[in-house]
Amino acid sequence: MKFQDEFRDKGLVRNMAANIRRMAKRLTAPVNFMEVCGTHTMSIYQYGLRSLLPDTVRLVSGPGCPVCVTPVGYLDQALSCAADPRNIVATFGDMLRVPGSRSSLMEERARGADIRIVYSSLDALALAKNNPDRQVVFLGIGFETTAPTVAASILEAARLGLGNYCVLAAHKTMPLAMEILTADPELNLGGYLCPAHVSTVIGANAYKPLAEKHRIPCVVTGFEPADVMQGIEMLLAQVLAGESRVEIQYSRAVSWEGNPKAQRILELVFEPCDAVWRGLGNLPGSGLTIRPELAAFDARKALKLAAAEERENPACRCGEVLKGKLTPLECPLFDKACTPETPVGACMVSSEGTCAAAHRYGR
């Protein structure tokens, strides 16, 4: 068992697709299933899964790429940190090309700003240890999968008494955003392929209110092609039976309770706050902010940053793409003014972004 190749078997995927087509004949109306996780979006494009599905089973991509939902105002704050020569900005690579309102980290780096790409929050922490005379600002973005890793770095910095490490945090939590999308009549969602890795941390129980209150089927689904197909099959079975339950397809990695240790570390460092999502606007209680006790590690407080101002590029249709209302090809800028080299919106930057996936793999 390598936990990978087995779930990429073409024959398996084809058989499952045939079964889905057969099941779909019993549908009385087309259904829309949303994949919330960027890794699902990538897998669906990469393996051409849409083309295997009948017309009556539609997949729409949701706001599951953390880079894509990060608003312009956050980028501008990160850019203002980078502009100060006393600071080193440490970031995951995907953030580099995301356009702020005037510039991007990439452009600032070309102009001499000290911006370092790191693979892990611990690498950023090591930068702080090795550069005691500089302030390291780590760009903390990501959902519940990434937030505990950033929390761990803050606890470690506190333990070491490091005074030159801080985090510009814009973490977001998933279930609330899903709840808001569920209520959108235009989307008319019939089920969720719930995110795989977010769920390893929060556990499948987190979707129970969604399934119960909004009567929407939820299946926590893995990201390999056979996983995605099985997730769709399980959703279809629920739809056909008129049910709305939470099920776990990705049982090899996800439990009902999730990872209690990661949850505890997350809660030690962060508390819920309102958060602006690109395309969705301000969603009360959907973000995570550093607790006041740890303010020394909160870049906004430690560096007294100006409040974020939101100004989206009006030409970009990312908002509608993130809500699954528009496919990238329906955006007039797609592959014209907006390409991975010259992105207008964040969805074209991150490899998990819907527009980037559409660009790379075609329809």
Place this chain on the structure above:
Amino acid sequence: MCLAVPMKIISRAGDEIVAEVDGVRKEASVMLLGEEVTVGDYVIVHAGFAISKLDQEYAEETLRMMEEIFSPEDMA
């Protein structure tokens, strides 16, 4: 950045592991894992941290279900 991959643990010293997938080795921390893991186990690694241990039995059961439900006999 959300990339998270199943990797096999090939060594462990305290909270630090080295894990491998397709010949690529990476260091990671098991600081966030509640369960015990040892060399030979598979974990999902995300941004330098193991966030979940993969369960062989469940993986086999999932594969079995994929194959069973979608066997050719069932396609008639």
